[in-house]
Amino acid sequence: MKSVEAHSPHSGKKLKAPDAERLRADLEAYMTRRGLRSTEQRRVIIDTFFGTAEHITIDTLLREVRAVDARVGYATVYRTMKLLTESGVVQEHKFGDGFTRYELSDDDAHHDHLICMECGKITEFEEPAIEELQQKIAKRHGFQVRAHKHEMYGVCADCQAKARARR
Ligand SMILES: [Zn+2]
Ligand SMILES: [Zn+2]
Numbered sequence: 719m720k721s722v723e724a725h726s727p728h729s730g731k732k733l734k735a736p737d738a739e740r741l742r743a744d745l746e747a748y749m750t751r752r753g754l755r756s757t758e759q760r761r762v763i764i765d766t767f768f769g770t771a772e773h774i775t776i777d778t779l780l781r782e783v784r785a786v787d788a789r790v791g792y793a794t795v796y797r798t799m800k801l802l803t804e805s806g807v808v809q810e811h812k813f814g815d816g817f818t819r820y821e822l823s824d825d826d827a828h829h830d831h832l833i834c835m836e837c838g839k840i841t842e843f844e845e846p847a848i849e850e851l852q853q854k855i856a857k858r859h860g861f862q863v864r865a866h867k868h869e870m871y872g873v874c875a876d877c878q879a880k881a882r883a884r885r
Pocket of ligand 1: 834835836837838839873874875876877
């Protein structure tokens with residue numbers, strides 16, 4: 719059996735990055751299909767989002783958007799992220815800390831998450847064995863999978879070490 723290897727963006731081992739260029743083209747196509755106009759504020763929000771780190775919250779995104787255009791409000795950012803999520807270009811995550819987080823969603827660069835309940839650190843991992851198993855389960859149920867989220871909640875190695883040091 720292959721061992722499960724956790725990759726974090728900070729460990730030096732990079733996961734396959736989403737294809738931002740293709741996702742942007744997908745988004746344009748979606749907006750054209752739905753007859754949605756690309757307003758100036760919407761463009762600023764989308765540009766800023768594509769330039770940010772993964773798992774960004776609305777509040778953080780709003781702060782970065784306002785650095786570019788101070789007139790943009792929370793509701794506009796919220797609605798734009800809803801639109802991006804509906805288009806399938808962005809995936810919405812609720813990791814149990816009360817914040818909604820967003821990241822680019824690329825089927826070819828899919829990853830899952832380990833969430834530390836102590837410090838909130840989010841570690842990404844990729845495991846073909848899990849993907850394969852999920853497909854098998856879906857097939858058994860005659861189920862067509864469009865997306866899935868696999869989240870593990872617990873305590874990260876750093877927080878475990880800190881807890882040990884306190885003892
Ligand atoms: Zn932690
Ligand atoms: Zn992620």
